[in-house]
Amino acid sequence: MFPFIRVGPFLLQLPGLALLAGIWIGSSLAEKEAARLKLNVAAVYNLIFFGLIAGVVGARLAYAARYLSAYLANPLGLLALTPATLSPNAGLVIGLAVAALFGWRKKLPLRPTLDALAPGLAAFMVTLGVAHIMSGDAFGAPAQLPWSIYLWDDYRHPSQIYETIAALVVFAVAWKRPLGQPGAGSNFLLVVALSVAARVLLEAFRGDSVIWPGGFRAAQVVGLLVLAAVLWLTKAWSQPAAPGPLFGEESLNTEAHQ
């Protein structure tokens, strides 16, 4: 694990760089897919951009709100570069809300937009696995196996490598679009379903699971609920008389090619 390298006066956080690369690759793939689906490419790009910015700013503001007196006394602390002062869950919710609001205002059709995001999301999940390899986060449970890695003072499952391989498989499947029906939302649901299924499977080998009463791993329980919802939605969206787009009425936009 090599989480940091120093280049002159700068301390580069490699996992952070891997995630930035993932965002860049994911955005590029989403743009290409948006063009293929004849969506407004600029609007899809901006949806990602504003969602990310809102997510990061929201995560910092939500963290600062928890420690209001400290940040009121020292407001410049809001600009700190450390990721340790972010509230990831709040950032995720705020980022998704802003992206959804942006999509609604730009009248982006929901299902084709989600399909446009699918390969980019799958690619980002690969880089998330790579970031975990670099940082040693999402580490495995102790295990004496021929392929165990020595990490954090113990021999462990190489859970980060499992995660990366699974993400590569999901990406390869997403790239082939086996469910057909381009723009129907099914490719996005497939990426989510496979990613969640992989998490349910691989969480069993993790050493940092949050445990709920009864010894159940929280990520597996939540993952199963999400998987059930996605499988139901996949079937519902495959019906010919499926409901119209939620973001707006404009189904396809040729503006991107103008």
Next chain:
Amino acid sequence: MATAALLQDARRWTVLTLVVLILGAGWTFLSRVPPAVTTGGAPPANASPREGFSAPDFTLDLLGGGQVTLSELRGKVVVVNLWASWCPPCRAEMPAIEKVYRANKDRGLEVLAVNSTVQDSEADAAAFVQDFGLTFPIPLDRMGAVSNRYLLRALPSTYFIDRRGVIRTVVIGGPMSEAVIQSKVEDLLEEAP
């Protein structure tokens, strides 16, 4: 395609969904664990310099005389900050650490500002401490043992340790602002000893 055809057959899709969910539920049940096996539960027995693990113990000589052992501070919230006098971000953040220390010392906060003496000098460290008027203990890592044990890759590196001796946050690099440091110790100080 076969997968697409599967979607058109309601009965087969329902069967597939049920099989997937039953297998998933079975796997979830089989992979239950006692809470202490993961860092999401009780503090793990082994020590490692990352969040969720017990802080690796050390005993070091102090600048000005005496010794300190980390494990003897159990029951207090401890901030271990690794620094060197030549490191600009260390210089930038030390006044903020001192300010937070003074404000929270009576609530049970302890700061161990471990000087990475193996890549510094005691004379420079002493001058640094005097310049900034630091009042917390300054352990001297003369042989680099703590730097090695804490996998030091960059200065400054800061470890926020709770009253049970578990590392709760690691901040690599700096400088940390006063708000960042105060927010990191606030929850830990609120926890019962």
